[in-house]
Amino acid sequence: MKYYPSTLSTDESNQLANKITTKLAAQGWGFWAVELKISKQFIGFVGLNQPSYDLPITPCTEIGWRLAKPFWGMGYATEAGRLALDYGFTQLALLEIYSFASVGNQRSINVMKRLNMTNTNQNFEHPLIPSGHPLREHVLYRIDNLTP
Numbered sequence: 001m002k003y004y005p006s007t008l009s010t011d012e013s014n015q016l017a018n019k020i021t022t023k024l025a026a027q028g029w030g031f032w033a034v035e036l037k038i039s040k041q042f043i044g045f046v047g048l049n050q051p052s053y054d055l056p057i058t059p060c061t062e063i064g065w066r067l068a069k070p071f072w073g074m075g076y077a078t079e080a081g082r083l084a085l086d087y088g089f090t091q092l093a094l095l096e097i098y099s100f101a102s103v104g105n106q107r108s109i110n111v112m113k114r115l116n117m118t119n120t121n122q123n124f125e126h127p128l129i130p131s132g133h134p135l136r137e138h139v140l141y142r143i144d145n146l147t148p
């Protein structure tokens, strides 16, 4: 949670999990749980989401990821991200998918680059992060649906 304003309490984390589960049930897609194929161990989430707050590009669909630290450095976010993009373009017929991260969140930005997303160079101030906070400035990446 280094690139978020604060960590989550157990209650807040459970609330987030409930919100994600509710959205998944309602629309059939969202931030999916990521499991290791070999053991079915839950290691985090990767998926698609429509931000409910105002961004320079809303309404839009974003791709996002959050994995438990022991599972970084193994390509899992990129592997799951590829599947999520494919779902968004083929099943949801989205025209484009966005991703954003605090400017210093290089690991997240690297996932965007590995997924062939392009920097729009339209950095923006994240509306949910207080004015003047060092994490407020975000990069904005995009990938277009090139499915014929």
Ligand SMILES: CC(C)(COP(=O)(O)OP(=O)(O)OC[C@H]1O[C@@H](n2cnc3c(N)ncnc32)[C@H](O)[C@@H]1OP(=O)(O)O)[C@@H](O)C(=O)NCCC(=O)NCCS
Binding pocket: 001, 003, 064, 065, 066, 067, 068, 071, 072, 073, 074, 075, 076, 077, 078, 079, 100, 101, 102, 105, 107, 108, 111, 114
């Ligand atoms: C963002 C986050 C998911 C990125 O995780 P990550 O492990 O760096 O990304 P990937 O799962 O794609 O793994 C890529 C790494 O695995 C390596 N790797 C190993 N096997 C690989 C494979 N088969 N395919 C791709 N990469 C592979 C890559 O070389 C890369 O290594 P590096 O870290 O030394 O450059 C993770 O840092 C995270 O959960 N952060 C906290 C939450 C967060 O900030 N989320 C984003 C908010 S915007």
